[in-house]
Amino acid sequence: AQSVTQPDIHITVSEGASLELRCNYSYGATPYLFWYVQSPGQGLQLLLKYFSGDTLVQGIKGFEAEFKRSQSSFNLRKPSVHWSDAAEYFCAVGMNTGFQKLVFGTGTRLLVSP
Amino acid sequence: NAGVTQTPKFRILKIGQSMTLQCAQDMNHNYMYWYRQDPGMGLKLIYYSVGAGITDKGEVPNGYNVSRSTTEDFPLRLELAAPSQTSVYFCASSPPSGEKLFFGSGTQLSVL
Numbered sequence A: 001a002q003s004v005t006q007p008d009i010h011i012t013v014s015e016g017a018s019l020e021l022r023c024n025y026s027y028g029a030t031p032y033l034f035w036y037v038q039s040p041g042q043g044l045q046l047l048l049k050y051f052s053g054d055t056l057v058q059g060i061k062g063f064e065a066e067f068k069r070s071q072s073s074f075n076l077r078k079p080s081v082h083w084s085d086a087a088e089y090f091c092a093v094g095m096n097t098g099f100q101k102l103v104f105g106t107g108t109r110l111l112v113s114p
Numbered sequence B: 001n002a003g004v005t006q007t008p009k010f011r012i013l014k015i016g017q018s019m020t021l022q023c024a025q026d027m028n029h030n031y032m033y034w035y036r037q038d039p040g041m042g043l044k045l046i047y048y049s050v051g052a053g054i055t056d057k058g059e060v061p062n063g064y065n066v067s068r069s070t071t072e073d074f075p076l077r078l079e080l081a082a083p084s085q086t087s088v089y090f091c092a093s094s095p096p097s098g099e100k101l102f103f104g105s106g107t108q109l110s111v112l
Helices: none
Strands: A003-005 A010-014 A019-021 A025-026 A032-037 A045-048 A056-058 A064-068 A073-078 A085-096 A108-113 B004-007 B008-011 B018-024 B029-035 B041-051 B054-057 B065-067 B077-079 B087-094 B109-111
Touching: A003 A085, A010 A019, A010 B109, A019 A108, A025 A073, A025 A085, A032 A073, A045 A056, A045 A064, A045 A073, A073 A085, B004 B087, B018 B029, B018 B087, B018 B109, B041 B065
Parallel strands: A010 A108, B008 B109
Antiparallel strands: A003 A025, A019 A073, A032 A045, A032 A085, A056 A064, A064 A073, A085 A108, B004 B018, B018 B077, B029 B041, B029 B087, B041 B054, B065 B077, B087 B109
């Protein structure tokens, strides 16, 4: 069965500093991997996804993530955090088929300090 | 574009009451989903549908029912509300490629 671990419940980053959010997954085959962001009181919005090919993927809002098969990881990064990035971030894993029954991690809440 | 619309946004139920959470999408997506989000637990899949007339259980279906009579609508029914169903409920839809889920803004439900 698929599973996702986000080891950090909360992370605080100063505005302008770099960010890395960790995600580890468990899946028997090559997975589909996603990062979603949830702003307060809102639904989830897709930041980026990895299906195949280049292991470094670019997303919206200046985010990127790198798929590392050997480490079963898909960490999210941003070189310079903005106050508007404060939100909850969810990593998710899906099957490498069209239909998606995603398994989500428990989320990491990002706080941005001035 | 409306996208995925959920109603109501907030609701308080008494134990044993029933209600229906409404979900509609205007993107002609075949796939629709219901998730619940509990604090610190991420999202758990309740039910999903791959098209009109076809539904199936997800990870946590007990206490819920769904129907899919049209492509656009995917209501979630709670028959006998219990405190364990206090949660935030999200409806989502996706195209056949599955490359992206579109989420509604959620329904916050409290059962007291």
